[in-house]
Amino acid sequence: MGDPIDLDLTGLKCPLPSLMTAKALRRVAPGTTIVVKTTDPMAPLDIRFLCERDGHEFVGQSIDGQVVQIVVRKVPA
Numbered sequence: 001m002g003d004p005i006d007l008d009l010t011g012l013k014c015p016l017p018s019l020m021t022a023k024a025l026r027r028v029a030p031g032t033t034i035v036v037k038t039t040d041p042m043a044p045l046d047i048r049f050l051c052e053r054d055g056h057e058f059v060g061q062s063i064d065g066q067v068v069q070i071v072v073r074k075v076p077a
Contacts, residue, residue, distance in 0.1 A: 002029075002032065004032075004033040004034065004035050004071075005024065005028060005032060005033070005034045005035070006034075006035050006037070007020065007021065007024055007034055007035065007036045007037070008037045009021075009036060009037060009038045009040075009043070010037055010038060010039045010067060011039060012038065012039075012040060013040055014040055014042045014043065014046060015046065016040075017036065017038045017040050017043040017046065017047065018043065018046035018047055018049075018050055021034065021036050021047050021050060021070075021072065022050055022054070025050075025054070025056060025072070025074050028074050029074070030074050030075060030076040030077070031073065031074065031075075031076075032073070032074050033059070033071060033072070033073045034071070034072050034073075034074070035069060035070070035071050036069070036070040036071075036072065037067055037068070037069050037070075038067070038068050038070065039066050039067055039068070040068075041068075043068060043070065044061050044068055044070055047070050047072065051072055055075055055077075056072055056073060056074055056075055057072065057073040057074075057075055058070075058071075058072055059071035059072060059073055
């Protein structure tokens, strides 16, 4: 599984955070955790939907000022 992968997407607007998270999930091994940092207020909803649609785990999210940190885990196909 290894260390989590950090994906800094601050400053990017919808739909880029969701699209780039999807791309990252396609490239990593099952069990890998990705920590997404974003300032787009729609990204948590979009990324949660992405996880539900593609069967990945939406681990959670936290907010620090304007930055939302979203944690997702790729599950085996």
